[in-house]
Amino acid sequence: MKQPSTIKDVAKLAQCGVATVSRVLNSTGPASAETKERVLDAVEKLKFEFSEVGRSLQSSTTRTIGCVIPSLANPVYADAVQGVQETFHEAGYQTLLVCTNYKRNVETKAIRTLMSKQVDGFVLTVSDALSSQGLRSIQSREIPHCLLFNRAPSDAQSWAVDDYSAALRVVDEFVSMGHIHLGFLALKFKTSDRARQRYKGFIEGCFTNKLERPALLEIAEDTENLDVLLANFLKENPSITGIFASNDILALATIRSLRAIQLRVPKDVSVVGFDGIHVGEMVEPSLATIATEPRMLGQGAAQTVLSFINDLPLPEQPELSLSFSFRNGGSLAPRIAENLGDDDVIAF
Amino acid sequence: MKQPSTIKDVAKLAQCGVATVSRVLNSTGPASAETKERVLDAVEKLKFEFSEVGRSLQSSTTRTIGCVIPSLANPVYADAVQGVQETFHEAGYQTLLVCTNYKRNVETKAIRTLMSKQVDGFVLTVSDALSSQGLRSIQSREIPHCLLFNRAPSDAQSWAVDDYSAALRVVDEFVSMGHIHLGFLALKFKTSDRARQRYKGFIEGCFTNKLERPALLEIAEDTENLDVLLANFLKENPSITGIFASNDILALATIRSLRAIQLRVPKDVSVVGFDGIHVGEMVEPSLATIATEPRMLGQGAAQTVLSFINDLPLPEQPELSLSFSFRNGGSLAPRIAENLGDDDVIAF
DNA sequence: CTGAAAGCGCTAACAG
DNA sequence: CTGTTAGCGCTTTCAG
Numbered sequence: 001m002k003q004p005s006t007i008k009d010v011a012k013l014a015q016c017g018v019a020t021v022s023r024v025l026n027s028t029g030p031a032s033a034e035t036k037e038r039v040l041d042a043v044e045k046l047k048f049e050f051s052e053v054g055r056s057l058q059s060s061t062t063r064t065i066g067c068v069i070p071s072l073a074n075p076v077y078a079d080a081v082q083g084v085q086e087t088f089h090e091a092g093y094q095t096l097l098v099c100t101n102y103k104r105n106v107e108t109k110a111i112r113t114l115m116s117k118q119v120d121g122f123v124l125t126v127s128d129a130l131s132s133q134g135l136r137s138i139q140s141r142e143i144p145h146c147l148l149f150n151r152a153p154s155d156a157q158s159w160a161v162d163d164y165s166a167a168l169r170v171v172d173e174f175v176s177m178g179h180i181h182l183g184f185l186a187l188k189f190k191t192s193d194r195a196r197q198r199y200k201g202f203i204e205g206c207f208t209n210k211l212e213r214p215a216l217l218e219i220a221e222d223t224e225n226l227d228v229l230l231a232n233f234l235k236e237n238p239s240i241t242g243i244f245a246s247n248d249i250l251a252l253a254t255i256r257s258l259r260a261i262q263l264r265v266p267k268d269v270s271v272v273g274f275d276g277i278h279v280g281e282m283v284e285p286s287l288a289t290i291a292t293e294p295r296m297l298g299q300g301a302a303q304t305v306l307s308f309i310n311d312l313p314l315p316e317q318p319e320l321s322l323s324f325s326f327r328n329g330g331s332l333a334p335r336i337a338e339n340l341g342d343d344d345v346i347a348f
Numbered sequence: 349m350k351q352p353s354t355i356k357d358v359a360k361l362a363q364c365g366v367a368t369v370s371r372v373l374n375s376t377g378p379a380s381a382e383t384k385e386r387v388l389d390a391v392e393k394l395k396f397e398f399s400e401v402g403r404s405l406q407s408s409t410t411r412t413i414g415c416v417i418p419s420l421a422n423p424v425y426a427d428a429v430q431g432v433q434e435t436f437h438e439a440g441y442q443t444l445l446v447c448t449n450y451k452r453n454v455e456t457k458a459i460r461t462l463m464s465k466q467v468d469g470f471v472l473t474v475s476d477a478l479s480s481q482g483l484r485s486i487q488s489r490e491i492p493h494c495l496l497f498n499r500a501p502s503d504a505q506s507w508a509v510d511d512y513s514a515a516l517r518v519v520d521e522f523v524s525m526g527h528i529h530l531g532f533l534a535l536k537f538k539t540s541d542r543a544r545q546r547y548k549g550f551i552e553g554c555f556t557n558k559l560e561r562p563a564l565l566e567i568a569e570d571t572e573n574l575d576v577l578l579a580n581f582l583k584e585n586p587s588i589t590g591i592f593a594s595n596d597i598l599a600l601a602t603i604r605s606l607r608a609i610q611l612r613v614p615k616d617v618s619v620v621g622f623d624g625i626h627v628g629e630m631v632e633p634s635l636a637t638i639a640t641e642p643r644m645l646g647q648g649a650a651q652t653v654l655s656f657i658n659d660l661p662l663p664e665q666p667e668l669s670l671s672f673s674f675r676n677g678g679s680l681a682p683r684i685a686e687n688l689g690d691d692d693v694i695a696f
Numbered sequence: 697c698t699g700a701a702a703g704c705g706c707t708a709a710c711a712g
Numbered sequence: 713c714t715g716t717t718a719g720c721g722c723t724t725t726c727a728g
Contacts, residue, residue, distance in 0.1 A: 001490045003408075004463075006721055017699040022723060029724095030697055052465045053410065054721025056401045057704050060351075064444070064465070071430065078426040082419065085447050089454075094461065096412070097445045099433050106437075113442065115352075117400045117412070142349045252630060282600060284632030354705055365715040370707060377708095378713055402705025405720045698728085704721105711716080 066114035083298025144308035167201025285330025431646025492656035515549025633678025
C-alpha cells in the first residue's frame with residue numbers, strides 16, 4: 001500500500017513552505033501568481049490530496065456522522081439510512097454505519113467507538129431511548145444528535161412516528177370490521193421501545209372500545225418456529241380473529257405461518273402490520289398496515305443534526321398526527337361471527 | 349459540545365508522563381502497580397477514551413472501511429451491506445457507507461473522499477468495473493479492496509454472480525416452457541455492468557437456442573411511466589411472450605405495469621427476474637428468478653479485504669457456477685400458442 | 697507575500 | 713519502571 005504524498009512533499013517540490021501550500025490550496029491567504037502556479041503543478045504531479053486525518057486532528061472536526069440502527073434487513077431502516085446518508089452526503093458529510101441487530105451491548109459499544117472516532121454528530125435508532133447508555137454518553141458529551149423512530153425523552157430531538165396513536169387507530173380499524181378479540185405480536189419488548197408504545201396504545205384502544213384485553217405473543221429475534229408458537233397462541237386464545245403485528249416483516253411472517261397451519265387470511269384471521277413497507281402492497285392479500293415514511297424521517301433527522309452543527313434553526317417537523325396513515329389491505333376483513341352460536345354457517 | 353479529555357489530562361491527574369498512560373492503557377509496556385492504579389483512577393474520573401484521530405495520524409491506519417454501493421432501496425444491496433458491515437464490525441472495523449444512486453460522478457468523488465479519509469480498505473459495487481476511475485485510483489494507491497457484484501477485471505478480487513451464465517439459464521427455462529420470442533428489460537446499461545452481462549448472456553442463449561434476437565427495452569432510473577413504455581414495447585414486438593428483467597425490483601414493477609395495461613402474468617406474458625430478493629416469494633404470482641446470496645457475498649468481500657489487510661490467505665470462494673440458482677415461480681408459465689393460427693381459442 | 701514553528705492526540709524510541 | 717521528545721499531516725499565528 002503506497003504512501004500518499006503529504007503537504008511537505010508538495011512544499012518541497014514547489015520550493016516553498018508548507019504554509020504556502022495550505023494557503024494556496026485552501027484559498028485562505030495571499031500568494032503570488034508564480035507561487036500558486038508552482039504549488040498547483042506540484043499537486044498535479046504528486047496527485048496530492050489533503051489527508052482528512054491530519055485535518056481532523058487540527059480542527060477537531062471530522063465531517064463524519066455516526067448512524068446507528070438495528071438492521072438493514074428491515075426495509076424501514078434501509079430506507080431511513082438511505083435518507084440519512086444522502087442528506088449528509090449532500091452537505092459534505094460521510095456516514096459511519098453500524099447495525100446493532102437489536103443487541104443493546106453492541107449499541108452501547110458502537111456508540112463509544114464512534115465517539116472515539118470523533119464523529120461530528122449522530123443519528124440513531126436505539127433499543128430504548130430512556131435507558132440507552134450510549135445515548136446518555138452522547139448527551140453528556142453534548143454531541144449533536146437526533147433520534148430516529150425513537151420518541152425523544154424530552155431533552156433530545158427526534159423524528160419519529162406516533163406509535164401510540166397509530167396503535168389506537170389500528171384498534172379502531174379492527175373494531176369497524178367487527179372484531180372483538182385481538183392479539184398482539186411483537187419481538188421481545190426489550191429490543192424496541194417502539195413496539196412497547198404500540199402495545200400500550202393497542203391495549204388502551206381495546207379498553208376504550210370495551211374489548212377484552214388483547215392477548216400478547218412475544219417472540220425472539222431469531223424465532224424459527226413461528227408456526228408452532230402461533231398455533232399454540234391461537235389455541236390458548238381461540239376467540240382471536242385479528243392480530244396486530246408490531247411491524248410489517250413480522251406481519252408478513254405471521255401471514256405465512258397462519259397459512260402453514262391451515263388458517264386463511266383474512267377469512268379466519270385478519271392481520272394488520274406496522275411501517276408500510278413497499279412489499280406489503282405487492283403481496284396477496286395486500287397487507288393492511290400503518291404507513292410511514294422512513295426515508296423522509298431519515299432526511300429530517302439528518303437535517304436536524306446538520307442544523308445543530310451549523311447552529312441553524314431546527315427544520316420544521318410535520319405534525320406528529322401526520323406521521324402515519326392507515327393503509328387498508330386485503331389482510332383485514334370483516335369478522336365472521338362463527339363463535340356466536342350460529343357456528344360455521346355464516347363462515348362458509 | 350464538550351471537549352473530551354486527552355491523554356495529557358490523564359497524565360496530569362495521575363501525575364505521570366503521557367507515555368506511561370499510553371503504556372498502561374495499551375498494556376504495551378511495564379508499569380508499577382501503583383502507577384497503574386493512579387492512571388486507571390484518572391481515566392475513570394475523566395471518562396477518558398483514546399481519540400482514534402490522534403491514533404490514526406500516528407499509525408496511519410484508521411480501522412475504517414469504505415463501502416460504496418448504488419442504493420439501499422434495493423434489498424440486494426441492503427443485504428449485502430448488512431453482510432459487509434457485520435463482518436467488519438466483528439473484526440473491529442467500522443464501515444463508511446456511500447450510496448451513489450447509480451451516478452458515476454458521485455461514485456468517483458465518493459471514492460476520492462474516502463481515500464482522503466484514509467480508509468484501510470474498500471468494498472465496492474461500481475457502475476462499471478472496467479472503466480471506473482475511482483477503482484483505478486484505489487488500485488494505483490494499492491489500497492486493499494474487493495469488488496462486490498462486479499466481476500473482477502483480472503487484477504482485482506471480487507465476489508460476484510456469474511451474470512452471463514445465469515442469463516443463459518434463464519433462456520433455457522423460457523425455452524423449456526415453449527417461449528420463442530423474448531424481451532429484455534434493464535436500466536440504461538451505462539449504470540450497471542451486471543445488467544450488460546446479463547443481456548449478453550441472454551442474447552447468446554437465444555442464439556444458441558435458435559430463438560430470435562431478444563428485443564431490448566432500456567429505461568431510465570427514474571422512469572415513472574413504465575406502463576406506457578411497456579405497452580409500446582409490446583406493440584412493436586407483439587410476438588413476445590416472455591420478459592427477462594435485469595433485476596427483481598424491475599421485474600416486480602414490470603408485472604404491475606403489465607397488469608395495469610390489462611395483460612395477465614403469466615397467462616399473456618411470463619416474467620423472470622434476477623437477484624432472488626425475498627419479496628419475490630411473497631407476491632402473487634411468485635416471481636421466477638435467479639436466486640443469489642447477497643449477504644454471503646458481502647461477507648465474503650469483507651473477508652477478502654480483511655485478508656489483504658492482515659496479509660492472510662484469501663478466503664475460499666464458492667465456485668462461480670454455484671453463485672446462483674434458478675428459482676421457479678408462478679410468473680413463468682408455459683407459452684400459449686395463440687399466435688399460431690388457432691388464435692385465442694387456446695388462450696382462454 | 698512568505699516561511700518557521702507551535703500544537704492538535706497519540707505512540708515509540710530513547711534516556712534515565 | 714518512568715519521563716522526555718520527536719513526529720504523524722495539517723492549520724494558523726507570528727515574524728520577516
